[in-house]
Amino acid sequence: EPEVTQTPSHQVTQMGQEVILRCVPISNHLYFYWYRQILGQKVEFLVSFYNNEISEKSEIFDDQFSVERPDGSNFTLKIRSTKLEDSAMYFCASNYLAYGYTFGSGTRLTVV
Amino acid sequence: GESVGLHLPTLSVQEGDNSIINCAYSNSASDYFIWYKQESGKGPQFIIDIRSNMDKRQGQRVTVLLNKTVKHLSLQIAATQPGDSAVYFCAENMRSGAGSYQLTFGKGTKLSVIP
Numbered sequence: 001e002p003e004v005t006q007t008p009s010h011q012v013t014q015m016g017q018e019v020i021l022r023c024v025p026i027s028n029h030l031y032f033y034w035y036r037q038i039l040g041q042k043v044e045f046l047v048s049f050y051n052n053e054i055s056e057k058s059e060i061f062d063d064q065f066s067v068e069r070p071d072g073s074n075f076t077l078k079i080r081s082t083k084l085e086d087s088a089m090y091f092c093a094s095n096y097l098a099y100g101y102t103f104g105s106g107t108r109l110t111v112v
Numbered sequence: 113g114e115s116v117g118l119h120l121p122t123l124s125v126q127e128g129d130n131s132i133i134n135c136a137y138s139n140s141a142s143d144y145f146i147w148y149k150q151e152s153g154k155g156p157q158f159i160i161d162i163r164s165n166m167d168k169r170q171g172q173r174v175t176v177l178l179n180k181t182v183k184h185l186s187l188q189i190a191a192t193q194p195g196d197s198a199v200y201f202c203a204e205n206m207r208s209g210a211g212s213y214q215l216t217f218g219k220g221t222k223l224s225v226i227p
Contacts, residue, residue, distance in 0.1 A: 105154055106155045
């Protein structure tokens with residue numbers, strides 16, 4: 001069964017550093033998403049991406065965040081200057097017609 | 113305010129019993145709902161979904177019921193097994209003003225199965 005693949009599984013970074021989280025969505029999917037989950041809390045929407053542009057973003061997705069689909073297979077989330085409160089699990093998801101979401105296993109980001 | 117929420121944060125059931133996990137939503141325009149299972153350290157795993165034109169949908173050992181009148185969603189797990197122990201989230205697929213969709217998750221119910 002096709003999977004959404006995320007790397008790395010765990011990233012530790014110093015506060016103020018830039019991080020890039022990587023995702024390989026399912027190949028024929030058209031819509032791509034990033035969600036995050038702070039420990040013990042619910043999963044929160046960050047951003048959706050379609051046709052090479054952001055289609056929707058939440059208030060969490062401020063100027064420190066950016067997304068990119070650099071090569072037709074990868075989908076990345078960049079945090080420019082990490083803060084302690086950015087520590088969370090970050091999930092990538094994709095789907096074909098805005099239904100039937102498939103989630104990756106997540107990247108645990110720890111900001112120290 | 114939160115669009116999707118859960119009535120109970122934790123649920124303990126005896127192995128072999130049936131489990132019922134509930135969820136309330138507030139957006140009557142939502143047309144698609146999903147139940148996810150999340151095990152520790154893993155991403156949300158799809159269990160079952162239902163569209164708003166249906167009241168009930170059955171899968172293998174799982175049933176989702178949708179009551180649009182009271183905006184309530186439930187997940188029933190038959191013959192609960194230890195492997196069912198996890199956090200269960202309902203999610204509501206909402207269309208935004210910009211025309212795109214996004215999932216709004218509830219807080220989750222932790223299901224513990226007692227052997």
